[in-house]
Amino acid sequence: MNTFSSIRCRSSLRAAAQPVRYASTSTPSPKSNSRRWLSIAFVGATAAGAGAYIRSQNTSSATLNPDTFTKYSLVSREPVSATSSLFTLRPRQPSDSNYDVYEEAWQTGVWSVMFKQPQLQIGRDYTPLPTTAATTLSVDDENEGCLRFFIRKDPFGEVSRYLHTIAVGAEVEMRGPKIECTIPKDTKDILFIAGGTGIAPALQAGYSLLSRTSADHRPKIHILWANRLKDDCAGGHSDSLKPQPRRGWFSGWFGSSPSRDTVWDAPAVEQEPSSVIVRELEALKSQYPGQVTVDYYVDEENTFITKEAIRKAIEPASEEANKLILVSGPEGFISYMAGPKLWAQGQELQGPLNGVIKQLDLKGWGVWKL
């Protein structure tokens, strides 16, 4: 595990952000590109990957902030699947300022907070979920500054395991927000490629992008979400995957012409209850009709995000250049899709574009690895 003696946020809302460009899938004109992507927040951290040691701090603030840890209580932990849960946390002390801190982050793009594991004095980053029509948070909870997280339990992981064992009511300290990626205001299309809990930033990106919808600006997001198990995305049905043709029992026996008795699998009747994350995605779709598409891929069903799937997903995008591909998930997933991120001089950098997205040679898309 990588460890570091001190930690600084990738970019906090309070800290000055140093701009860099997204990796791009095309070779754009330097002039237009520099203007377009200069608003992207700098991502450089001394704490990421496996996480970081925390320097002890004696100060504590009632309001979430990037410099000191704020105390929250675990309100509930609801299992989403065998390996993941939905956590709801409420600030221990009421603070009217939390609303403004969260709101500024939501409007900026994708953000995270760092949780502290007090016994080991280490921290890990987690991604707050936005509130949608499917959210079960009460108005009181929302007013009290509750935050929700979708966290996978790594059976050998220090912090995720700790979070899955503490009792409801226990104290959890966190600090942030840390801006992981600013979504430029003029963004029209996002393709979000998510693996596992990488769906949390996809919900954030969708929430931030779509809340900018107006009569003459209807941005769109297409999410490709890969999971190991069906259980991880129970109840999710893809919007754009064509049903697989199957031979009718009759043709199987008598070899009749497929054109006559090939049948299409009817969309699966929803028997299993939808996971809370699938419900959140559905709520986003209902709230912004025609602007959200989600396709599910499941390892155990042998469905994978292929080059063809990515090509298809970007087909309907506008010709204009304000298009962004975001990739989020486990390290190996990001490396496979877009090449690994790099560590240099104590900072986490994007690294060159590689992997499947590079091979696709898509024109006009900015790429950001989360």
Ligand SMILES: Cc1cc2nc3c(=O)[nH]c(=O)nc-3n(C[C@H](O)[C@H](O)[C@H](O)COP(=O)(O)OP(=O)(O)OC[C@H]3O[C@@H](n4cnc5c(N)ncnc54)[C@H](O)[C@@H]3O)c2cc1C
């Ligand atoms: C910006 C950001 C946002 C994130 N958001 C979320 C989120 O919303 N939800 C979520 O679930 N996760 C999220 N993560 C991932 C999260 O931060 C943690 O990395 C994850 O929970 C694992 O942490 P851990 O302490 O449980 O595991 P760790 O203790 O860090 O271990 C991780 C794995 O590495 C192995 N390992 C550890 N040390 C060694 C070693 N020396 N040699 C070999 N193997 C080793 C462990 O066995 C384990 O399998 C996010 C990460 C980032 C960077």
